[in-house]
Structures are given as structure tokens and as C-alpha cells.
Amino acid sequence: MRTFDFAPLLRSSIGFENINRLVDLATRGEGDSYPPYNIEKVGEDAYRISMATAGFTRDELELTAQDNVLIVTGRAEPSEGEPGREFLHRGIGKRAFERRFQLADTIRVTGAGYADGLLNIELVREVPEHKKPRTIAIDGQQPTLEAVNDRKAA
Template sequence: MRSFDFAPLLRSSIGYENLNRLVDAATRGEGSAYPPYNIEKVGEDAYRISMAVAGFGEDDLDVTVHENVLIVSGRVSEREEEETREFLHRGIGTRAFERRFELADTIQVTDAGYENGLLNIDLVREIPEEKRPRKIAIGGQPKIEAVKNEDREAA
């Protein structure tokens, strides 16, 4: 197993505590390549994940976002007609799956659609106003207002 020393990078970076975990996950790789997917940039701050899920219906798929992780899962529904069918070759996989995507804090999932055997998930980068670049005035004393005890109790 490879180990990376991020100390030189972290000396001048703040808030990248998860970097080591993300690199470990990336170097480990995923065990399965099923189902195949594409990630494309469709605009300046817009992305789309297209996942080939032939054989699954909309009700068989689940798209969830939890703590900056996009989780796409598919479950095989019980189909009575398939039990009576005899396949000579079965190349369309319909096994259950779960695929996870790490999302940056500024990435939001905006939509998901299913068309022609592809699950399309649209994402957009939304940078909050407090995270946008802003000019900081250089002045004398820092202006920090003390919170009064009465204000704390009211909140």
C-alpha cells in the first residue's frame, strides 16, 4: 500500500483534512466497474453523471445525497416473466449495485432523469456568497463586537 506525505502541502492549506482519506480511496480503486458511467462537464459550473443502467426501471434505482456523498444504487426487482423465460445468452446485467461519488462542498445535485437506459444526474457548482472572493480592508484595530449575555439568552 502506498502512503503519501501531505505535510508539505498541508503547511500552507487550511481545511483539507479529508485529503488523505480521498487519496487513499482513489488509489484503492473500486472493486467493480459495474455499471459503467461517464462524468462530463456540460457548462462552466455544471456537470452530468450518465450511468448505463439497462435492464433497470426507474423504480429499481435510488439516488441519494448524504454528507457530500452521492449514492446511486440499483436493486433487482422480482420479475415473474423472467422466471418463465429461457435465455440462451444473458449479456444485460441486472445485478444489484451501489456506486458512490464524493462531492465537494459547493456541488449540489439539481436533477436526475432516466432515458433510453441511461440514468442522468445533473450537478451544479454553487459557491455561497460567504465563500466568494472578497476584498478585505486593511485598517487599525480589528472590529470584533462582543456578544452580550442578554443576546445569547435570547437566541
């Protein structure tokens, strides 16, 4: 029996409840996994993407949000090096990258910070008033407060 691992999908999709879009992303594959990152929920409607960008400076990183896509780009500029500095082993990877995150219509990028080799991108879910749940009057009568409280207690 064949099973599907949806974990790669959930790592790069934020704010989606639509499984069809996740399945569409699964068929494309994720590709390169550099640089590593975390997506965490930090509040009721707040999220954070943390990317490990060791070796990059703020000037070498660029964030672009356009058409529900967040693009994080790292340009690995050649280092001038210091005279007399010779590496015997270079294990800290610093190569150019472009990472794309598909965002839901209700997700907005609110800011970013860079500290200790981590790029932290703050996101918030903003649901417009016309998309929020609302009570519909039956026969033009709004439900009484007592009826609403009785339903919540049940």
C-alpha cells in the same frame, strides 16, 4: 520506478480541488466497476453523471444524497418472465448495485432523469458568498476602478 494512476480517483470525485482527499480515496481502491458511468462538465458550474443502467426500470433505481455523498442504488428485482420465453444467452447484465460518489461541500444534486437506459444525474456547484474571492481594502481605501482595470489589462 513506481507510478501512480489517479484516473480512478478523478472518476468518482466531483468538485474537489483538494488533492489530499483524492489521495485518500486512492488508498481505498475503487472496487467493482458496475455499472459503467461518465462524469462530464456541461457548463461553468454544472456537471452530469450518466450511468448505463440497461434493463432497470425507474422503480428499481434509487438516488440518495446525504453528507456529501451521492448514493445510487439499483435493485434487480426478479422478472416474472413471459410464458414461453426462453433465453439461450443472457448478455445484458442486470444485477443489484450500489455506487457512491464523494461530493465537495459546494456541489448540490439538482435533479435526475432516466432515458434510453441511461440514468442522468444533474449537479451544480454553488459557492457561498463568504467563500468567493473578494478585494481587501488596504488602509481602509478601496482600489479605484482605473487601478483595477490596469491590473486586468496587465
